[in-house]
Amino acid sequence: MKKLIIINGPNLNLLGKREPMIYGSNSFEEFFKKLKNKYADDFQLEYYQSNIEGELINKLHEVGFNYDGIILNAAAYTHTSVGIGDAVKAIETPVVEVHVSNIHAREEFRHVSYIAPNAKGVLFGFGLQGYELALQSFL
Template sequence: MTILIINGPNLNLLGVREKTIYGSQSFDQYYEELKLLYPNFALDYYQSNIEGEIINKIHECRLTHDGIVLNAAAYTHTSVAIRDAISAIDIPVIEVHISNVHKREAFRHVSLISASCVGVIAGFGLDSYRLGIEALTKLNKDK
């Protein structure tokens, strides 16, 4: 199984920014753990602070990957374009969030991308990504 993990804006600063919300581990460190946990999967990782680059990556991977685990970060709440990109592809996308967005500011309670994703996982720290991979694994088995 080939899975692409996409992280949106500011997630390149995990382990540095707002540690009380996002923890002290960098995503690169966590990604290495995921690769060890899933040695039979092809896990790829992409991060961008730029909306258009995220959209381009979603378009590209429709031909090369079985699914996407997407943390669109702040674009979750603002990007119709990312929602449309998800809707335009035929592979499943799992929306993930490190924090429980529903316990945070009101503007974070609305996701523009959720309706285009097959599911949403939030509030389990970096483990939200592992849970997203597990969800894609189950979807792939149910095909």
């Protein structure tokens, strides 16, 4: 069974409460439970969230050599953190970058990703469904 982790960055703990017109009305925890149950036969699936850049880097280092896949939504750090981009480049585990919103339909600074050049793939604009699409890429 493949071991995967979803890592979410800043403010994603507010999904379901924060800007529901952009991010929807479901919490990530509710969505994760459904996802975990749906793919219980295929994956050992874990979830981690932090609002702190260094904690996200530490988690990438921790799982980046012994997991089969990482689904990463670094949120705003995607566009600002060279450190997270470098962490993704330094690890061996493939990473799929995910964003709930269409980052290219938002502010111009969000069009740049420090993660994408070292990611297996990038999904954005599909809401929470993007996480499931990323998960399916590891089947």
